[in-house]
Every structure is written in structure tokens, then in C-alpha cells.
Ligand SMILES: CC(C)[C@H](C(=O)O)[C@@H](O)C(=O)O
């Protein structure tokens with residue numbers, strides 16, 4: 001019988017529809033298990049630029065800090081693409097990560113039997129895939145200084161900086177090992193140690209941390225090879241840990257494996273306060289407002305919240321089971337539907353999942 | 358009836374076997390078309406470390422500079438993995454790229470009808486794929502300064518720098534447009550403009566260059582999305598142009614599409630002198646010296662040399678046709694063989710291709 005405050009940041013595009021669905025599912029959990037969830041809404045992204053003149057208003061940040069967890073939809077859209085960098089929706093996302101210290105981004109990729117037809121990969125390649133990408137989220141190329149443009153001796157240049165402190169690497173690698181310990185006990189640390197200094201430090205620290213986890217196997221893999229292996233034999237992976245930019249690329253690549261981009265949740269864990277949960281898909285402006293979006297990624301993100309932020313494992317499982325049940329029954333939103341299958345709207349999908357709970 | 362000087366740098370592992378095969382094929386071309394090729398050999402990589410104490414000896418560089426083109430095998434191996442950075446095989450590769458100004462790395466990825474079974478992707482996804490990744494090869498994170506380790510206020514840090522000058526971006530984007538003009542007239546420029554300053558400059562310059570090529574379509578794609586799209590619908594791509602690190606990751610990913618890593622050639626074009634040709638696969642220490650390696654990537658790299666460095670299109674086609682003919686006849690090295698197919702050795706494969714020429 002817990003009391004939990006959840007900050008909901010719908011953001012842009014289908015972010016609004018899918019968070020609405022996730023909130024409804026959380027309310028079904030509330031009723032069934034007798035908890036009390038308090039939802040408070042905030043602006044972020046393009047919507048925040050329009051309403052408040054900035055992609056991450058102070059009051060949104062304050063709201064999040066006072067909450068027990070944050071549920072985010074998605075940000076971005078063509079409407080704001082021509083804005084200067086500080087008024088772009090993505091800036092809001094980067095800022096909230098940095099401000100709330102959301103250093104560990106967990107992206108599970110799981111094979112769904114019912115969805116093999118949606119994958120571009122052959123069934124025998126993806127059968128049984130069950131991996132988590134642990135992406136460092138508040139360091140590296142995304143935040144290093146200097147980052148900007150300059151003119152030197154009449155030459156225009158641009159620079160970005162890949163910077164890591166030892167402690168930043170240590171804490172993310174630890175998260176990966178702790179996770180692996182509860183899973184298949186294997187960590188693949190991805191770097192580019194044959195070229196980058198930061199990667200050589202990364203590799204050393206990974207070795208150091210591994211000493212504390214003698215029950216977990218550590219393997220190093222170069223990022224270019226990892227990009228190949230993810231397609232060639234994804235079953236070899238359990239927990240993959242890597243720096244921010246590599247993680248951005250590899251996790252999007254991995255999301256394609258199971259053909260279920262619209263179903264993949266993520267958690268961004270904080271070093272110091274509430275964590276944030278969001279679907280890994282974007283704001284999909286092309287289908288926004290049409291009641292077509294797949295709400296499952298947002299709903300499974302809510303399930304991660306239940307488990308990781310509130311410690312409510314039974315409740316998380318109830319959500320996950322409901323999702324599986326509905327899929328097994330053949331319900332599909334357009335993105336995961338194959339010929340001959342019944343296509344349902346966002347609302348219908350949400351309702352069926354609620355009913356299953 | 359041309360006279361051409363070719364520097365051959367076998368390097369390590371299977372690099373030796375596959376360059377040997379490519380040289381034999383070039384000799385068959387020499388005979389059939391009445392050219393004169395002069396081959397001169399140099400050390401690079403781990404072999405150079407062992408023989409000369411450095412992964413790129415001065416004499417190798419001098420040899421390459423005096424040649425009309427360079428044919429490289431592969432570098433690296435576990436033997437040198439514990440060496441300090443300046444004595445690692447990869448350093449030789451990075452140095453030769455920088456010293457010879459090999460700024461444009463062209464990596465074609467082509468669907469082979471006879472090889473669909475080797476691909477992890479479904480046939481309908483890869484059918485007809487014909488793309489080229491144009492990777493910037495002498496700038497970005499690979500070469501930017503500062504790059505190294507430091508201690509600040511008692512904290513250990515590591516840094517790498519992603520730096521581009523305007524001119525460096527301009528020339529590589531131009532290569533992509535010129536190539537697209539001779540192909541399907543579409544350039545996809547891949548960046549991370551929603552986060553990186555260097556990517557925002559990249560995008561601006563791509564737009565600028567596009568003005569000079571009104572017959573070619575330019576499209577921008579974020580690198581994370583590109584990593585997805587390459588698996589989801591690779592047929593959409595013609596020429597993909599991107600910076601060094603993104604190109605490293607995406608081209609290895611793309612090489613998996615057709616299940617034919619052992620068949621993919623590459624060209625590294627110089628801004629100022631001879632160009633370099635190499636298979637994109639590595640030194641494969643596990644099968645080195647066993648007469649098992651697939652020589653086709655090296656042989657097709659030699660074909661690219663004939664076409665791009667010597668302007669010998671007919672000769673290049675003769676090589677490419679011979680390869681196709683041998684594949685169509687069902688000959689396979691182990692890496693691309695399916696159950697029930699006759700597996701041939703490196704030497705046999707080379708001989709059959711020579712015969713077909
Ligand atoms: C929107 C963008 C800034 C963001 C990122 O690059 O981190 C997104 O791609 C993601 O992966 O969450």
C-alpha cells in the first residue's frame with residue numbers, strides 16, 4: 001500500500017498519447033494492488049519551448065526533483081528543427097539528464113515470439129535474444145567542453161570533446177556488473193581502445209571493477225565489431241556497457257533486432273535522486289494525434305519504474321504479463337502488425353492491457 | 358599498355374595470404390591485357406614492429422609514396438595487443454592514412470544473389486542492396502588533439518577530441534556527391550546534429566556542397582537512426598557520407614548485411630598522392646596461415662585499384678566478372694559456404710579466378 005508521486009512529462013508528438021496510455025495502466029495497477037499514485041504533469045521539449053520559451057522550464061525540473069520517479073514520453077519534431085540549439089526540444093532531454101544526474105540508461109532488448117515476422121533478421125538469428133544495453137548518459141561527447149565553432153588563421157573549425165572522469169566510468173560499469181549478476185552473468189564492455197585514450201581508460205577501469213565481481217565474466221569488444229556482432233549473433237550478449245555516443249548508436253541498432261521499436265522501454269537511473277523512464281522510440285510526428293501509436297514501450301517503461309524505483313516487482317510483472325497476453329491474443333498496433341492481423345488503435349491497446357490487469 | 362608501380366603491404370595474419378592472391382590475379386590481368394605491373398613489398402603493422410621496431414617504418418612510407426597505388430592486407434593480432442599504443446599494429450594503419458592524406462575511404466556493400474543464405478537478414482530486406490559508405494578517414498576523433506590522460510584536482514580523466522576543419526568536410530562531401538552522380542544520385546549525410554557542434558557544421562557544409570550538384574538529392578540522417586535504417590531498409594541507400602568514427606561503426610555494421618564480410622573491398626583515396634586499397638576484413642589471426650581465408654575482398658580491392666587509380670575499367674570489370682562467375686559456379690571459401698557446398702582453399706579460389714580471367 002504505497003504512496004508514490006510520479007512526474008509525467010508527455011513532451012511532443014506521440015509522447016502525449018503513449019504517456020496517457022501508461023498512466024491509465026498505472027491507474028489499473030493502483031486499483032488492483034491498492035497503492036496510491038499521484039500524477040503531476042510538466043512541460044518538456046518542443047511543447048515547453050512553445051509554452052514557456054525553453055525546452056526544460058525550471059518548474060518542470062522542480063516537479064521532477066520532488067517526485068519519486070519521472071515518466072517521459074518523447075521530444076522533438078520538424079516544427080522546432082530550425083531553432084537555435086538552446087531552443088531545440090532535444091536540449092531539454094539532455095538538460096534533464098544532466099540536471100537530475102541520470103547517468104545510467106538501461107535499454108533491454110527482448111525477443112518476442114509473437115513478433116518474429118516484424119524483424120528484418122532471420123528467426124534463427126534473433127530467437128531467444130535477451131540483452132540489456134547499459135549506456136552512460138551524462139558524460140562523453142554529449143557534454144564535454146570545449147564544444148563549439150571557431151575560426152583560427154582564417155580557417156573555420158568545429159570541435160566536440162569526449163571527456164570521462166574515472167569515477168564516471170566506474171559507476172556505470174558497476175551498474176552493468178550488478179545487473180549481470182542478476183541475469184546471465186556476462187558483461188560485454190564496448191570501446192574503441194585501439195584508437196581512443198578515453199577507451200583505454202574505460203577498459204582499465206572495467207578490469208578493475210571486474211575484480212569485485214568474480215562471478216561475472218567480462219569481455220571487451222571494439223565498437224565496430226560490436227555493431228557487426230549485434231546483427232550477426234545477438235544471442236551472445238547479456239549486458240552490454242558502453243559510453244554515451246556508442247550507446248546511442250548501438251542501442252538504436254539493437255532495437256531493430258526484434259522488429260519492435262514501438263515496444264522497447266528504457267530506464268535512466270540517477271546517481272542522486274529520482275530516476276526517469278521513457279520509451280526508446282521518438283516523437284513520431286508523422287503519426288502523432290492519430291490514435292495509431294504503439295503505447296507498449298511507454299507501458300513497459302512504467303513497469304520498469306514500478307520495479308526499479310518503487311521496488312514493486314509483483315506489480316511490474318502484472319503489467320508485463322498483461323502485455324504478453326494481449327500480444328499472444330493477436331492484438332497489434334499498426335507498427336507491429338503483419339498481413340492478416342487485426343490492427344488496433346492506441347486506445348484499444350491500452351484498454352485491452354488494462355482489462356488483462 | 359600501361360606501366361604501374363604497386364606497393365604491396367601484406368601486414369599480419371591472413372593479410373599475407375589474401376594479398377598474395379590479389380597479386381596473382383593482377384598478374385593474370387597483366388598477361389591478358391599486356392600491361393606491366395611492378396610489385397614492391399613493404400612491412401606494416403605487427404610484422405613491421407617485429408622486423409623494424411615500429412608499425413610503419415620510414416622505408417615503407419617512402420615506398421608507398423613512390424608507387425602509383427598501394428595494396429594492403431590487414432594488420433593486428435593478439436601477439437601485439439599488450440604493446441604500448443605507439444607499438445601497436447593499428448597505429449601503423451592510422452599513420453599511413455594520415456601521412457599519405459588518405460582522406461576518403463570508400464566501402465561498397467553489394468548484394469550477391471548467390472550469398473543470401475549467409476546473411477543474418479531476411480532476403481527481402483537485402484535483395485538488391487547496392488550502397489557505398491564514404492567515410493572521412495583522416496580527421497575527427499581519431500586524430501584530434503588533445504587526446505590523452507590527465508589528473509586534475511586529484512581526479513583521473515581521459516580525453517579525445519572530435520575536430521574538423523571546414524575544408525576537410527567539404528572535400529569528403531564532394532567525393533560523395535561525385536560518386537552519387539555516377540550512381541543512383543542520392544547522398545545520405547549522416548551526423549548527430551541534434552547534439553554535436555561538429556555535426557551542425559557538417560550539415561551546413563553538406564548543404565553548401567549540394568548546391569553544386571543540383572542533379573543529386575541530399576538527405577540528412579542522424580547516426581542513431583542510420584544504424585537502425587541500415588538494417589531495417591538498406592535498399593533506401595545509395596551513397597552514405599559520414600565522419601571517421603561514425604563511418605567506422607556504420608560500415609562494419611553494413612558489411613554484415615550481405616553476409617559477405619570476406620568479400621568486401623575498400624579504397625582509401627588520397628588528397629595528394631597514391632591511393633590505398635584494402636579488404637575491409639581484419640587479420641583474422643584464428644585462421645591465419647591455414648589456406649582458408651577468403652581472398653575475394655583483396656581481389657576486389659585490386660579491381661578498385663585498377664579502376665580508380667589506373668583508370669583501367671575494362672580490366673577491373675574482368676576481375677569482377679571472374680569473381681562472379683566463380684561464385685555462380687558454386688565455389689565457396691569456408692566463411693561463405695552453406696551446407697552441401699564445395700569448400701575450397703584460398704589457393705584454389707585464387708586459381709579459379711585466374712582461370713576465369
Ligand atoms: C534525442 C537525442 C538527443 C537522444 C540522444 O542522442 O541521446 C536520443 O537519440 C536518445 O537516444 O535518447
Ligand SMILES: CC(C)[C@H](C(=O)O)[C@@H](O)C(=O)O
Nearest residue numbers: 194195224433447450451605
Ligand atoms: C584497425 C582500426 C584502427 C581501424 C579503424 O578503426 O579505422 C579499422 O577498424 C578500420 O575500420 O579500418
